Amino acid sequence: MTEHSHLGNQLAVELHGITKRFPGVIANHDIELLVRPGTIHAIVGENGAGKSTLMKTLYGMHQPDEGTITVNGNLVQFKTPTDAIAAGIGMVHQHFMLADNLTITENIILGDEPVDGRGRIKFKEARERIETLMKSLGATFDPNTNVSELGVGQRQRVEILKVLYRGAKILILDEPTAVLVPQEVDELFTTLKRLVADGATVIFISHKLDEVLAYCDEITVIRQGTTVAHTTPSQVNRRSLAELMVGSDLPDPSGRETKIGTDVRLQVTGLNLAGEIVGAKLALEDINVAVHSGEIVGIAGVEGNGQFELCESILGLRTILSGSISVCGQELSHAETRERINMGLSYIPFDRHREGLLLDAPLWENTFLGREENSSLTNGPFISRSKIESDCRSIIDRFGVLTPSEQVPAFALSGGNQQKLVVGREMASDPKVLLAAHPTRGVDVGAQAAIWDELRHARDNGLGVLLISADLEELIGLSDRILVMFDGRVTAHLDPATATPEMLGTYMTGEEQGVAQ
Amino acid sequence: MKSQRLQRMAVTSASSLLAVFVALCICAVILLITGKDPIEAYKTLFGAAGDTKVLQGALNRATPLMISAAAVAIGFKMNLFNIGVEGQMRVSLLATAVAGAAIRLPAPLHVLFCLIVAMATGALWAAFAGWLKVKRGVNEVISTIMLNFVALSLVAWAFDSFFRVESTTGSLLVKTKELPTSAWFPDIVDRRLNGMFFIAVLVLVLFYVLVWKTKFGFQLRASGANPGASRVTGVNPKRMIMISMLLSGALAGLVGMRALLGDVHAYQNNLAEQQGFNGIAVALLGRNHPLGIFISALLFGYLGEASGRLQLIDIPKEITTIMTGIIVLAVVIINEAVKRWDDRRIQHKAALALEAVAVPA
Structure with missing residues (x-):
């Protein structure tokens, strides 16, 4: 599996003058991309810069209007992803495409099953091949495990295995770290380093500059649909790279001039919420949160640890078991949602399309x-x-x-x-209290800056904000205090002045609890 | 920016017209296969439009269709598919016939009394389905279909056991006791066009105002369009389901009133049959919009009225029933295709407009 010919200076992927138009928009124009074999090559750019369009072109999901694609020195034209896979290109999508009720082996061979003459799947052979691949990745799980039992990081490794199983030598990873906590990111890159050492090439799409600078060999920057720079981590720093990406000065989440008020805008005391299933553990357990006027209280946590339920309880969309909720001193634990909203409660929902x-x-x-x-x-x-x-x-x-x-x-x-x-x-x-769930999720840097400005401005005018975010820099930058939620409980109180994303990650995975000063 | 709205309306109407046209073409093929001349058939069918009597009859037939389409549409606006209009109508027909015949009131009050009884009983029957959905999560499609059967059998039994009176004229049709003339809804054109037509138009106007112009209507449309989003703004979805089921049922109760108060003046077993189901087709073709419903109801009313003419040239009038069915199918398919195309068009136009703004800056 590890045999690969040394091709000298030949490039793994070479894109010249790629232009892709959609009616009314030019998604990509004059793209120049040179990827050397055996490297981790990062493609960075803000949301909407055209990274995904470019990768879809390379993976054969659509055809470019102009330009050439060269893979391992051969000029190619991909009509479908099948052509790209045949040329040794594999893509690991941002959203996992795994069947929960199947085992790792079944998921990996799905759609590419080795069969014997009578049409039976040769599981033993498949499993052996997968075990070899797993060894080369440094993965240690049992291929007979159901995917439903795996964590996010492990699922991602299964996705990578899926691609490798199909013989990919060039891997495209589309924002793979968006769903991972910092520790898992480390593990992912360890895996990728092993792959590269074995002769694979990784194209890594991201807008998280720290990990790009820490782990990648080369960087291509995309801005407004075209490649604007090709560089290496040693030639740039975080700020200069970000400025290449945005093309102007950067927004910054931090900064405040006003003082936090003394009046409590939102008070949650001893809140308990039953789980979905009768008899299951509590969805929320003894939650105590107070938000003062002019204060932003951040809630950190891996999604699904009770943040959603907390918002729904405060809004009165769920019947709480016990505890009290008050807005501006007014007890509202049993009020209708409308009444709470009329009291000055406002909500930026988790999913703008759904809610x-x-x-x-x-x-x-x-x-x-x-x-x-x-x-x-x-x-x-x-x-x-x-x-x-x-x-x-x-x-x-x-x-x-x-x-x-x-x-x-x-x-x-x-x-x-x-x-x-x-x-x-x-x-x-003009709300009194704002529950802001991922207020800048999936928006470009410009919009992010605008939203941050508005939040800061409203806060300076006395708004109390409960900020839930997966963007740890946003949390640290905007919040006056940070609470960590894990498993339906508040497990830590952190001071954003001293907190780091790594530290938050440790608390978010439940490895540590308590107060850090 | 009013033009944007007009454009959307034009696209919507065009897609409905296209559906009707496609249905006509398919029916032409069916006529050809059965050895009839489609051109002659259509000439006869649409040539009847010159006849005032046919037009009056068309308006008369359109009357219950408008009301039952409005009943269906108010459910659709909230994402509820009330297939039970037929059953709700049937329950209210018998109840109104019996209650109306049992009391004496001066003419306008007696008619009003009958209409109120009809709406109340229709709403009551629809409330069952609403209650089942709110309390037990039973899909309203299932419950309203099932309640149709229950209503049909229950009404037939009650009629047969308690309320039938033997005919005095020797007719084989058994009816309930006839309503006193004070409960009759007056005709506009004697025996051709009943005054319930104005009630139907009024229903459509009120439907428009309620759904598009009031806060309540906005919440109704919002909960239909995105239940999740309206829930977080504090709109109680259960309450909305119950209210729209009650409104839908109340309108369903009115559907049979042209036949009862304006024509037969007593309950009989086939009274206003199918008019509740036909409203579904009219609502679909009319895109749940009052104006669309008005036009579609006229079309369906006209087809029903003019179909008699076909028999004169030896073409079975059932061809118009087939046409109605194909129109509905074509509407569903073409609307979806056109909506996708139009959505893309709007998206591209928005992108273009933004580019035009961005370039000089």
Whole structure:
């Protein structure tokens, strides 16, 4: 498996003048990419810069309009991913494509099963091959384990095995670390280093600069659809690389001039919430959180450790077992959701598509959503379309939502602009308390800066914010205090002035608990 | 930016028209296969439009279709598929026929009383399905279909056991006791077009105002479009389900009133048959919009009325039933295809508009 010919200076992948147009947009133009064999080559750029489009071109998911692709010195044209796989290219997608109820072996051979003359799957042979591959990766799990029992990092390794099993020598990893905690990132790169040492080539797509600088051999920067720089980690630092990516000055989450107020805006005391299944452990256990006016309290945690349930409990969408919730001193533990919202509670939901937007409806209806009690937008029981539209226009202006008008349906906007619209709507009613779940998830750097600015501005005006985020730098930069949630409990209180992403990672995985000062 | 809305409306209407056209073509092929001349058939079918009597009849037939389509559409707006309009209508028909015949009131009040009884009983029957969904999570498609059977049998039994009166004219049709004339809904054109037509138009206007112009209507549409998003804004989904089922059932109760109050004046077994089901087709073709429902109901009413003419040239009138069915299928398929195309068009247009703004900057 490890035999590979030394090809001297021949490049593993060579892209020249790649241009890909979609109707109305040029996703890629004049891309130049040179990847040397046996390296980890990072492709960095902000969201929407065109990284994914480029990788889809290389993986044969669509054809470029102009330009050439050369793999191992041969000029190629990929009509489908099958052609790319045949040329030794494999792709590990950001979203795992694994069947939970099958074993690791079954998942890996799925769609490429070795069969004998009578059509039976040769499991033994497959397993042996997989075990050899696993050894070369340094993976230690049993190939007969069900995938449902694996953690995120292990699942990712199975995805990599899937690609290797199909004979890939050039691996494309699309933002592989987005779902990992810092420790898992370390493990991933250890794996990748082994692969590269065995002669594979890794193309690593990311916008996380620290890991790119720490682990990659070469870097190509994409900005606004084209390659703007080719460099190595020794030639750049974090700041200069980021500036190459953004093309201008960088946003920074930190900074505050005002003092935290003394009045408590949100008080959660002794909150317990039953689990989904009767008799199961509590979904939330003895949660105590207080948010003062002008304060941002950050909640760190791997997704699924109770953050979602905490928001739903505060909003009154779930019936709590015990404990109390109050907003601005008003006890609201058993109030209806609407009542809580009218008290000044606001919510940027976890998933803007599922809980934030009416995708088919025009923007003005979207900014009206949840604000039906706002008398400046209605005439008695009737909605006032003209007032809502002008309100929507002012949200669009204030938050820099890029849109032709307030009449276009929400699905026509890019993700970043959709998010800005949701944030804008939630801030428009001058809330007292904001529950912000991943307020900048999946948005570009420009939109991120705009949203951070608005959060800071509102905070300086006395807004209390409960910030839930997977972006640890955002958490550390914006928060005045950080709580770590693990397994439905608050397991640590950290000071953002001294916290580091690695430290947060340790707490998030439940390895450590308590107060760090 | 009003033009954007008009464009969307034009695209929607065009796709419905296309569906009707496709259905006509398919029916032409069916006619050809059965050895009939489609051109002659269509000439006869649409040539009848010159006849005032046919047009009056078309409006008369459109009356219950408009109401039952509105009943279906108000459910659709909330993502509820009320297939039970037929059953809700049947329950309210018998209840109204019996209650209306049992009391004496001056004319306008008596009619009003009958309409209120009809709406109340229709809503009550629909409330079962709503209650099952809210309390037990039973899919409303299943429960309303099942409740249709229950309603049909229950009404037939109650009618047969308690409320039938022997015919005095020697007719074989058994009916309930006839309503006093004070409960009759007056005709606009004698025996051709009943005044319930205005009630149907009023229903569509109120439907439009309620769903598109009020806060409640906005919440209804929002919970239909994205239940998750409206839930986090504090709209109680169970309450919305219950309210829209009640509204839908109340309208369903009105569907049979043209036949009962405006025509037969007593309950009989085949009264207003199928009018609850036909509303589903009208709502689909009309895209759940009052204006679309109005036009579709007129089309279906016209096809029903003019189909009699076909028999004169030896073409079975059932061809219009087939046509109705094919129109519905074509609508569902073509609407989906057109919507995808239009969504892409809008997205590209938005992207282009932004590029145009971005370039000079």
